[in-house]
Amino acid sequence: MTPHRSTDDPRAATNGDGVRPLQRLPLEVALVNDYEIIVRGLHAMLEPFSDRIAIVEHDVGGTPQRRADIALFDTFAGRRDAIHRAEQIVKDGLVEHIVLYTWDATDAFLEEAREAGVSAVVLKSMAGADLVDTLERVAQGDDVELSRTEGASGASNREPLSMREREVLAMLALGYRNAEIASELYLSIDTVKTYVRRLFQKLDVNNRTQAALRAGDYGLAPPASRVERLSSERADR
Numbered sequence: 276m277t278p279h280r281s282t283d284d285p286r287a288a289t290n291g292d293g294v295r296p297l298q299r300l301p302l303e304v305a306l307v308n309d310y311e312i313i314v315r316g317l318h319a320m321l322e323p324f325s326d327r328i329a330i331v332e333h334d335v336g337g338t339p340q341r342r343a344d345i346a347l348f349d350t351f352a353g354r355r356d357a358i359h360r361a362e363q364i365v366k367d368g369l370v371e372h373i374v375l376y377t378w379d380a381t382d383a384f385l386e387e388a389r390e391a392g393v394s395a396v397v398l399k400s401m402a403g404a405d406l407v408d409t410l411e412r413v414a415q416g417d418d419v420e421l422s423r424t425e426g427a428s429g430a431s432n433r434e435p436l437s438m439r440e441r442e443v444l445a446m447l448a449l450g451y452r453n454a455e456i457a458s459e460l461y462l463s464i465d466t467v468k469t470y471v472r473r474l475f476q477k478l479d480v481n482n483r484t485q486a487a488l489r490a491g492d493y494g495l496a497p498p499a500s501r502v503e504r505l506s507s508e509r510a511d512r
Contacts (some may be wrong), residue, residue, distance in 0.1 A: 301325070301326060301327055301328055301329040302327065302328055302329065302344045302345060302410055302411060302414050303329050303331045303342070303343045303344045303345075304321070304328055304329065304330055304331065304343060304344065304345045304346075304347050304410065305330075305331055305332040305333075305334055305339040305341070305343040305345070305346045305347070305370060306318055306330060306332070306333050306334065306347055306349070307334045307338070307339065307346050307347065307348040307349065307360070307364075308335065308348070308349040308350075308351055309335065309336050309351075309352065309353065309356075309498045309500060309501045310335070310351060310352070310445070310494065310495060310498060311333075311335050311494070312493075312494035312495070313349050313351045314333050314334075314335055314349070315333075317347065317349055317376070318330055318333065320403045320406075321403065321406075321407065323403065324403065324404070324407045327407055327411065328407055328410065331343050334346075335498065335500070336498050336499070336500025336501060337500060338360060338363050338364045338367055338369075339364060339367070339369050339370055340369070341369065342369050342370070343369065343370045343371070344370070344371050344372065344414050345370060345371065345372045345373070345374055345394075345410055345413060345414060346361075346364055346370040346372070346373045346374070347374050347376055347410065348360070348361060348364075348373060348374065348375050348376065349376045349377075350375055350376065350377040351438070351441075351442055351445070352441075352442045352445040352446055352449075352495075353446075353459060353501070354377065354384055354459060354460055354461055355387075355458065355459050355461075356459065356501075356504070357375055358375075358384075358387050358388055358391045358393070359391075361373050361375065361388070361391045361392065361393050362391045362392065365391065365392035371414070372394035372395070372413050372414060373391075373392065373393045373394055374393070374394060374395045374396070374397060374409075374410060374413055375388055375393055375395070375396045375397070376397055376399060376406075377396060377397075377398065377399065378398065378399050378400075378438065378439060379398070380396050380398070380421055380461075381461045383461060384396075384461045385421065394413050394419075395409065395413045395419040395421075396421050397409050397419070397421065398421065399438075435477055436474070436477060436493065439470060440470055440473060440474055440477070441493055441495060442460065443456060443467065443470040443471060443474060444474055444478075444486060444487075444489070444490050444493065444495055445490060445495040445497075446459065446460075447471070447474070447483050447486050447487045447490070448486075448487040448490035448491075448495060448496065448497050449497050449501060449502065449505060450487075450505075453467045453468060453471065471483070471486075474486055
């Protein structure tokens, strides 16, 4: 699929040989995730590249409602959920390409993403300029291969919780059990248990309920849209 561009724009016209030149217009990108704090952070990272990337929509909790070249979908706190929503975005047909933005990706995750119609999966260890380069390549129809290097944990010496720990905290607040977290994030149950223990220590709490109550301190209170989808999924089981 090619980027949606008005044919009367001289920069989108073909050259004298009938060959379309390299895309020079800013890509129209919709940012997608359940959490406003995540979407806003992604926007801030892309803002220095406004000559190349035009953010046309912040979609928190749903699917894009207007046309865009790319839906950049941050998988924070929901990889399987992101794939299910990607399938819906494909059906809606409002965006040309879907790119999943994630810390890591198992073979199973990549395969399910491909089956859902996702154009590319990129790692969060990628610098902002490299991410923009990749989005432009996807828009041009290039086949972008994911590096086999696992993404970083997102930890920072200045941050009390790593991004992975924030993911787990967000899911605890949603009422996910360890097995459900493991399935959603494509992790082993033992790995999830390790993250839960770390959270208890860092938050100085003794149980899941106490930890869940702290989610709001990090901008991770359960989004109504996600709670509604989760309730519907559990009712169907």
